[in-house]
Amino acid sequence: MATPFAEDTRVVPAGPGRWSAVLTDRWDISVPNGGYVLCVALAAVREALEQPHPLVVSAHYLGTCVHGPACVDVTVLKRGRSLSTAFATLSQDDRGRVTVLATYGDLRASTGPTLVSVQPPELPPPAECAFIGDRPAGGFSQRPAIAERVDFRPSPATARALVGRGGPACLEGWLRLAEGDAVSADHLPLLVDASPPAVFAALQTGWVPTIELTVHVRGVPAPGWLRARIETRVIVDGALEEDCTLWDCDGQVVAMSRQLARVLPPAPG
Amino acid sequence: MATPFAEDTRVVPAGPGRWSAVLTDRWDISVPNGGYVLCVALAAVREALEQPHPLVVSAHYLGTCVHGPACVDVTVLKRGRSLSTAFATLSQDDRGRVTVLATYGDLRASTGPTLVSVQPPELPPPAECAFIGDRPAGGFSQRPAIAERVDFRPSPATARALVGRGGPACLEGWLRLAEGDAVSADHLPLLVDASPPAVFAALQTGWVPTIELTVHVRGVPAPGWLRARIETRVIVDGALEEDCTLWDCDGQVVAMSRQLARVLPPAPG
Numbered sequence: 001m002a003t004p005f006a007e008d009t010r011v012v013p014a015g016p017g018r019w020s021a022v023l024t025d026r027w028d029i030s031v032p033n034g035g036y037v038l039c040v041a042l043a044a045v046r047e048a049l050e051q052p053h054p055l056v057v058s059a060h061y062l063g064t065c066v067h068g069p070a071c072v073d074v075t076v077l078k079r080g081r082s083l084s085t086a087f088a089t090l091s092q093d094d095r096g097r098v099t100v101l102a103t104y105g106d107l108r109a110s111t112g113p114t115l116v117s118v119q120p121p122e123l124p125p126p127a128e129c130a131f132i133g134d135r136p137a138g139g140f141s142q143r144p145a146i147a148e149r150v151d152f153r154p155s156p157a158t159a160r161a162l163v164g165r166g167g168p169a170c171l172e173g174w175l176r177l178a179e180g181d182a183v184s185a186d187h188l189p190l191l192v193d194a195s196p197p198a199v200f201a202a203l204q205t206g207w208v209p210t211i212e213l214t215v216h217v218r219g220v221p222a223p224g225w226l227r228a229r230i231e232t233r234v235i236v237d238g239a240l241e242e243d244c245t246l247w248d249c250d251g252q253v254v255a256m257s258r259q260l261a262r263v264l265p266p267a268p269g
Numbered sequence: 270m271a272t273p274f275a276e277d278t279r280v281v282p283a284g285p286g287r288w289s290a291v292l293t294d295r296w297d298i299s300v301p302n303g304g305y306v307l308c309v310a311l312a313a314v315r316e317a318l319e320q321p322h323p324l325v326v327s328a329h330y331l332g333t334c335v336h337g338p339a340c341v342d343v344t345v346l347k348r349g350r351s352l353s354t355a356f357a358t359l360s361q362d363d364r365g366r367v368t369v370l371a372t373y374g375d376l377r378a379s380t381g382p383t384l385v386s387v388q389p390p391e392l393p394p395p396a397e398c399a400f401i402g403d404r405p406a407g408g409f410s411q412r413p414a415i416a417e418r419v420d421f422r423p424s425p426a427t428a429r430a431l432v433g434r435g436g437p438a439c440l441e442g443w444l445r446l447a448e449g450d451a452v453s454a455d456h457l458p459l460l461v462d463a464s465p466p467a468v469f470a471a472l473q474t475g476w477v478p479t480i481e482l483t484v485h486v487r488g489v490p491a492p493g494w495l496r497a498r499i500e501t502r503v504i505v506d507g508a509l510e511e512d513c514t515l516w517d518c519d520g521q522v523v524a525m526s527r528q529l530a531r532v533l534p535p536a537p538g
Contacts, residue, residue: 056481056529058327060354060370062347078331085329101329112507112532212325214483216529234522238381253503258527260325260485263381
């Protein structure tokens with residue numbers, strides 16, 4: 001049986017270099033989540049390329065997506081033996097909404113040194129990690145639909161920071177697909193963007209729309225919970241970067257992402 | 270009088286959405302530096318867009334560039350009031366070499382909160398900062414041409430690490446254009462990629478070719494030296510990320526970049 005992610009990122013050939021898709025309401029943060037929309041575009045890219053893994057994908061968001069039909073146009077820029085690169089644009093009503101450069105490869109074919117100086121967050125068991133009250137939603141509906149599909153369990157310290165604000169803009173917690181669906185490399189561009197924004201631990205803000213999101217997929221995740229650290233260090237005149245690092249349950253870094261986003265003022269009331 | 274950067278990134282209209290350029294040998298790290306080639310592509314993007322500043326640019330490197338003629342094809346994907354986005358590909362001999370998504374805006378028009386939790390490195394004065402012996406060149410010529418154009422002055426600790434290797438993959442130092450040419454926002458995508466790779470402080474390696482480089486331009490630099498921190502935290506099977514943060518002499522973060530690159534083995538001998 002297809003998982004919700006597989007169903008909601010399905011693409012169907014619609015012409016040379018073109019695929020059609022339907023954006024559902026199951027991954028909303030009031031509007032379709034940027035990581036979800038990126039994964040729909042990447043589903044078409046994967047059809048166009050031979051390599052299995054999205055090693056690095058860069059998405060620039062041109063406009064907000066809506067529920068309903070979308071089409072993805074893919075141009076292959078390079079077909080290499082080890083790396084291939086494609087350019088893709090997801091459009092709705094003939095307007096580009098998200099545009100992507102994606103370089104695919106095979107993570108299992110990489111060879112060379114390994115040296116890691118970051119440690120995953122130390123967390124109590126998932127059963128002891130939960131939001132205090134509602135998941136913060138940046139002035140929109142109290143519980144976004146994506147919270148039914150992606151299970152983010154903040155550490156106790158992070159849960160407190162999301163209520164009190166005023167702390168460092170850093171979130172730590174467990175992360176998995178809801179219903180425990182197995183996580184593959186294809187899910188990671190969604191999962192790096194599926195928790196609340198880290199700035200919610202520091203400031204009372206409204207929505208934090210993404211301008212650009214780049215994801216490095218560094219490993220194929222082992223089955224089980226992921227651990228996440230999401231951090232913002234530099235907020236200047238309302239613009240911020242957010243870095244997310246994901247570790248699998250073996251302690252291996254499987255994804256690193258950075259996005260540029262804007263902080264909007266808190267919703268009135 | 271035009272600076273070397275202005276001369277070497279000059280683009281000339283060559284048809285609808287097309288500009289021609291010439292890649293010179295003055296920014297070599299044996300081959301033309303990836304940041305330099307990106308700036309040539311961005312010179313054409315800037316001609317195509319109204320906004321003045323490259324807020325976020327994502328470059329995927331398809332192949333090595335050579336000295337000589339190049340052409341840049343630019344497609345404008347969005348012309349917005351505050352943000353515009355273009356897709357550009359720099360080609361030589363009809364083969365794409367670097368492909369870019371670039372979102373331009375006006376840094377002076379940003380409004381919103383400011384909250385910064387990173388500090389610039391503490392450094393002795395530039396006159397007391399220098400490489401010990403030759404600048405490490407990853408198995409190529411002992412002193413790359415780019416060292417004549419970009420003045421990177423490693424801190425004493427960084428200079429020692431670049432000789433001893435085996436330390437953390439972190440470089441700190443002063444950075445400016447050679448001859449003290451004024452640094453604008455347009456130079457920052459070059460400068461984030463113009464020092465030796467941070468991995469040189471940790472491992473004996475060969476060349477470190479960039480697969481992808483994303484640059485967030487966060488401020489217009491004040492005149493004077495920049496301070497740089499360049500850091501690699503996760504090397505897995507020869508793949509690494511490298512983060513660069515640049516501060517101007519007022520202590521303002523002006524650029525944050527991340528690249529995905531590969532570590533090649535040391536050159537024999």
